Amino acid sequence: MAFxxxxxxxxxxxxxxxxxxxxxxxTVVALLFLLSLSASFxxxxxxxxxxxxxxxxxxxxxxxxxxxxxGRDVLSRIMYGARISLKVGFVAVGIAVSIGTVVGLVSGxxxxxxxxxxxxxxxxxxCFPAFFLILAVxxxxxxxxxxxxxxxxxxxxxxxxxxxxxxxxxxREMDYILAARCIGCSDARIxxxxxxxxxxxxxxxxxxxxxxGAILTESALSFLGIGVLPPTPSWGNILTSGKDFIxxxxxxSLFPGLSILITVLAYNLLGEGIRDALDPRVKR
Amino acid sequence: MARYIIQRILMLxxxxxxxTLITFTVIHLAPGEPVEMQVAMNxxxxxxARERLRKFYGLDKPLHEQYVTWVGKLARLDxxxxxxxxxxxxxxxxxxRLPVTISLNIIALLLEFGLAIPIGIMAATHxxxxxxxxxxxxxxxxxxxxxxxxxxxxMYFFGVKLNLLPIxxxxxxxxxxxxxxxxxxxxAKHLIMPVMVASFGxxxxxxxxxxxxxxxxxxxxxxxxxxxxxxSERTVIYKHALRNALLPLITLLGFSIPGLIxxxxxxxxxxxxxxxxxxxxxxxxxxxYPVVMGILVIGAFLTLIGNLVxxxxxxxxxxxxxxxxx
Numbered sequence: 001m002a003f004x005x006x007x008x009x010x011x012x013x014x015x016x017x018x019x020x021x022x023x024x025x026x027t028v029v030a031l032l033f034l035l036s037l038s039a040s041f042x043x044x045x046x047x048x049x050x051x052x053x054x055x056x057x058x059x060x061x062x063x064x065x066x067x068x069x070x071g072r073d074v075l076s077r078i079m080y081g082a083r084i085s086l087k088v089g090f091v092a093v094g095i096a097v098s099i100g101t102v103v104g105l106v107s108g109x110x111x112x113x114x115x116x117x118x119x120x121x122x123x124x125x126x127c128f129p130a131f132f133l134i135l136a137v138x139x140x141x142x143x144x145x146x147x148x149x150x151x152x153x154x155x156x157x158x159x160x161x162x163x164x165x166x167x168x169x170x171x172r173e174m175d176y177i178l179a180a181r182c183i184g185c186s187d188a189r190i191x192x193x194x195x196x197x198x199x200x201x202x203x204x205x206x207x208x209x210x211x212x213g214a215i216l217t218e219s220a221l222s223f224l225g226i227g228v229l230p231p232t233p234s235w236g237n238i239l240t241s242g243k244d245f246i247x248x249x250x251x252x253s254l255f256p257g258l259s260i261l262i263t264v265l266a267y268n269l270l271g272e273g274i275r276d277a278l279d280p281r282v283k284r
Numbered sequence: 285m286a287r288y289i290i291q292r293i294l295m296l297x298x299x300x301x302x303x304t305l306i307t308f309t310v311i312h313l314a315p316g317e318p319v320e321m322q323v324a325m326n327x328x329x330x331x332x333a334r335e336r337l338r339k340f341y342g343l344d345k346p347l348h349e350q351y352v353t354w355v356g357k358l359a360r361l362d363x364x365x366x367x368x369x370x371x372x373x374x375x376x377x378x379x380x381r382l383p384v385t386i387s388l389n390i391i392a393l394l395l396e397f398g399l400a401i402p403i404g405i406m407a408a409t410h411x412x413x414x415x416x417x418x419x420x421x422x423x424x425x426x427x428x429x430x431x432x433x434x435x436x437x438x439m440y441f442f443g444v445k446l447n448l449l450p451i452x453x454x455x456x457x458x459x460x461x462x463x464x465x466x467x468x469x470x471x472a473k474h475l476i477m478p479v480m481v482a483s484f485g486x487x488x489x490x491x492x493x494x495x496x497x498x499x500x501x502x503x504x505x506x507x508x509x510x511x512x513x514x515x516s517e518r519t520v521i522y523k524h525a526l527r528n529a530l531l532p533l534i535t536l537l538g539f540s541i542p543g544l545i546x547x548x549x550x551x552x553x554x555x556x557x558x559x560x561x562x563x564x565x566x567x568x569x570x571x572x573y574p575v576v577m578g579i580l581v582i583g584a585f586l587t588l589i590g591n592l593v594x595x596x597x598x599x600x601x602x603x604x605x606x607x608x609x610x
Contacts, residue, residue: 084431120299120302121302123299124299124302124303124306125306126542126587127299127303127542127584127585127587127588128303128306128580128583128584128587129543129546129583129584130542130544130546131546131547131549131550131585132312132545132546132549132578132579132580132583133562135549135565135568136310136311136314136568136576137310137578139566139568139569139571140310140311140313140571143311148446187603210429212427216430219430219432220430220431220432220550223430223432224432224549224550224553224565226361226568226569233538237429239323239432239433239436242436243436243439243554246436246440247444247445250440251598253433253436253437254442257436257437259431260428260430260433261425261428261429261430261433264428264430265424265425265427265428265429266427267425269423269424284424
């Protein structure tokens with residue numbers, strides 16, 4: 001079994017490695033991790049230190065990305081903002097993937113009434129404009145980074161559920177599952193030990209794309225003033241000042257936006273790369 | 285066909301009930317009561333008055349009774365009155381705002397499809413050339429651009445730097461006195477940036493999708509046959525392939541409705557456009573529960589109906605389904 005797994009990953013890695021765009025995405029993602037982990041050493045200034053003498057100063061040798069309306073260094077704030085983005089991205093997607101996987105497995109394995117009920121629930125959830133639902137819940141419970149992560153997770157699991165259900169439906173019919181049932185494995189063991197590992201790889205793709213989506217949503221919420229609240233720096237709330245001072249300070253709008261763009265692009269490329277590497281029909 | 289449509293319409297009922305149930309649950313997750321919000325600002329409201337308000341909104345009854353009352357009113361299109369100071373019926377508020385959002389989104393959709401279809405076809409017919417690669421890069425960047433940031437950049441260039449376009453609202457001051465042509469020109473200028481922002485979001489995904497369905501169709505046998513007959517590449521692509529490649533887009537149209545409605549919050553807030561998105565944002569910020577519940581339900585219903593229309597038109601457009609599903 002161990003041999004089979006390592007073989008699978010070796011083939012996967014070989015295919016993934018040859019995809020230059022995917023590798024670029026993976027590299028950027030890795031760099032972002034390093035950057036946010038070491039923000040406290042690398043950042044040139046304290047992200048919250050206010051300096052009345054250098055308010056809204058344009059990019060210069062002292063402040064590469066300029067300063068904001070309170071004289072705080074934009075580069076340092078963006079570096080600390082990377083932490084927030086990654087945290088939100090991963091926790092939200094973690095929640096979405098866990099719910100989606102469990103719903104998909106149960107729905108696909110048991111079929112019948114449970115399946116019908118769960119899938120109708122998925123249909124209903126998909127009818128809501130997700131951004132409305134997120135906005136409603138966050139304003140009702142008060143905005144905080146934890147609420148954002150939970151709500152983005154709770155509104156983003158439906159795609160994963162459908163995906164895992166489809167995989168489970170086909171895996172369920174395979175001979176080795178029948179064999180497992182014959183030797184008396186419990187349902188739980190069959191689902192989690194035998195079906196889950198084989199149904200999980202397509203979830204990696206949606207997870208990677210999901211992180212990108214969650215980062216976009218968080219930044220939009222913070223931009224609207226209902227996400228991560230100042231003074232905690234987040235890419236979205238730096239852009240709020242960018243909007244307020246758009247006539248005098250283009251750097252406040254340009255750099256955080258570019259950070260979002262590059263990060264989201266990297267996760268999308270990574271996700272597409274994983275998809276291509278997993279898909280036997282794609283030849284490289 | 286008629287049976288299929290009736291079946292689909294009957295299927296809507298449980299889904300609609302589900303929508304109302306989720307909306308109701310979401311709103312009642314709130315800590316404290318809606319009335320608190322309304323009276324918290326006013327220290328003069330005594331205990332008695334508070335009780336009367338609770339009674340007035342039916343909040344003294346158990347939750348399931350409140351739900352039944354609410355759904356009953358909803359069925360008669362009564363969404364209650366807004367908590368805001370104007371205290372108007374929510375239905376009236378939505379009625380005023382909905383046409384703005386819908387017409388903006390329709391213009392955006394037309395633009396999106398108008399651009400995405402040719403882009404997708406070009407990418408598919410020039411597969412693996414520089415053109416295709418260039419389009420792919422554009423698509424990936426398009427996926428990653430936050431729409432509110434795009435709105436900011438446009439505002440900076442066209443509004444602040446070049447001073448060409450107005451950056452907020454739908455009309456200039458004093459537009460009531462403009463002649464028809466001037467009035468429309470003014471409106472058009474106000475719409476350019478919001479429409480660009482609204483359509484850009486899904487342009488990338490749509491052209492990517494168009495490329496892949498087109499590639500799918502081009503690979504089929506009947507296209508090879510058409511080419512073998514000696515038809516020009518133009519005829520093959522635009523007469524034979526395009527029709528089949530366009531079919532799946534109908535379904536996509538239905539799917540894109542929640543995204544469009546949800547996206548309207550962002551560009552309506554940024555450009556100060558008086559539509560549903562802005563109403564929802566203001567309602568949520570001031571905890572105006574009747575407005576929030578009303579828009580949530582109506583937004584989800586619109587999606588349901590959109591999906592139904594998309595499925596039915598798909599069945600009408602595709603003879604394979606029309607005859608098979610009968």
